[in-house]
Amino acid sequence: MKEKEFISVIKNVLNSDYIGDDCAYLKDLGIVVTHDSLVEDVHFRLDYMSVWQIGFKSVMVNLSDIAASGAEPKYLTVSLSLPPMTDNDFVENFYQGAKAACGNAVEIVGGDITGSDKVFVSICAIGVSKGRKISSRKSAKPGYKIVVSGMHGSSASGLKLLEQGKNQPEKFIKAHLEPRAQLNFGKEIGAKVEQDYAMMDTSDGLMDALSTIANESGVLLEIDFDKIPYDKEIEQFAGWRDMVLFGGEDYGLVAAVPADFDCNGTVIGHVKQGKGVDLAINGEIFHYTKEDVEKKIFEHFKS
């Protein structure tokens, strides 16, 4: 999948200002909207993931995008495509998982159901922007602090265990199959912040989010690896640092907010003039350009 190449083709055809952030912000309607799909054998496998978990995770993936915008998630539509032999239990379990991920604040209001060869889930989520400030990846400014919410690397560790046919430690497997979006962190920032700010979810990895914010905003992010929250047990894995930095699907949030802005989460660095990401590990500084990060993600997780 030449995803980034395709996105630039799409931007060319549409010539739209909307394409770019986790969500499109429709100011005239006071909403943000996002739309993500999960495909069997691309994003999940039925031999290690329950149908309930597919429903749960599909919703969480989309709520995470809304949280990253600073809006309040409110409504979802769900399009489900199912192989011919699917039974009622499958549909029931999927929707039970989806409903569990919605909690009390979010409601599934529509969608459709069609046939297909493989299970295909497509969800559109709507969030409300009223009384909130919506984030933009372009709004990180020198002097801002970088705050992260959520542990990183756990989901990639869980996926590695599943691929090896293992089922322990269970917490990593659960992090992959039943991720929890950082809804409160996103909502809190959106409601309290007064200045422009950047926020993004770490669906494609922490470094992807940091690098994207750095490059879209035209700034340098100085990050201290030791401050990044991760589960210490991850250190048992070969290449664990890369899992923390480049592993996807933890659905954490990274925000660049004014230094004096008071919020939850862990401060992992600061914004400076310059470009890219400077990562300090054990006193040594590693500089990452946009291309370095893309190459690394491709090598480790997409090859």
Next chain:
Amino acid sequence: MKEKEFISVIKNVLNSDYIGDDCAYLKDLGIVVTHDSLVEDVHFRLDYMSVWQIGFKSVMVNLSDIAASGAEPKYLTVSLSLPPMTDNDFVENFYQGAKAACGNAVEIVGGDITGSDKVFVSICAIGVSKGRKISSRKSAKPGYKIVVSGMHGSSASGLKLLEQGKNQPEKFIKAHLEPRAQLNFGKEIGAKVEQDYAMMDTSDGLMDALSTIANESGVLLEIDFDKIPYDKEIEQFAGWRDMVLFGGEDYGLVAAVPADFDCNGTVIGHVKQGKGVDLAINGEIFHYTKEDVEKKIFEHFKS
């Protein structure tokens, strides 16, 4: 696909008032929202449909749902899943077709792009309800007239020709591959009508829409077959009347509106007390229950 069975499972799990109409009406946000997917080898085949046409039709299918609600279509998100060998031209042609269907009034504002085995298109459309009255399938009342916009049977004829490897008459094939939603008819009714009314698109056939409105509203629809607009050349096909009545994907609109309401479209019948649909053909009356219509659709188009 046990679509109707699955929908009742979903309604049970969600216990939601929203599921039922072409669109969900989110009153607090002043919008309607709909979400439909098109799957390769289920809804279209790449050997007879161009990529431009897939983009065009996928958008029209969703705009038709918005038109059926009486709202004004405004924004779309598009999720596209593509096989590994897909090239940039495919993405460009798809989006050119999608953009052509949008015209000037509708904008694509987001979505995502992922890998898959087959081409999978999922579109979410948002319409604005401000200054309009939104339809409900439950709102047909005795004394109302039944108005239809758009020709019926052309799309089913086109599909039959394509399946036989034919490419004439081209107008039928085009009706199937590049349907035009009845956007003006839907917008006009939504803007002008003052009383509650029912409106539905004929994506699953004219009789499906009539029968659904009749049964959801708890009324009888008396329909005169001779008044239904269709292309006379369709009479060359065996079973042409069934194509007009039960053939899908013409994306016409059927509305039940007060008898004295002045609107475009063709009056094909009236609403009476009772249940189901009474269809007059050549002076003879045929009564259709909900089950009769479902059986007929299944026999002719889903077996």
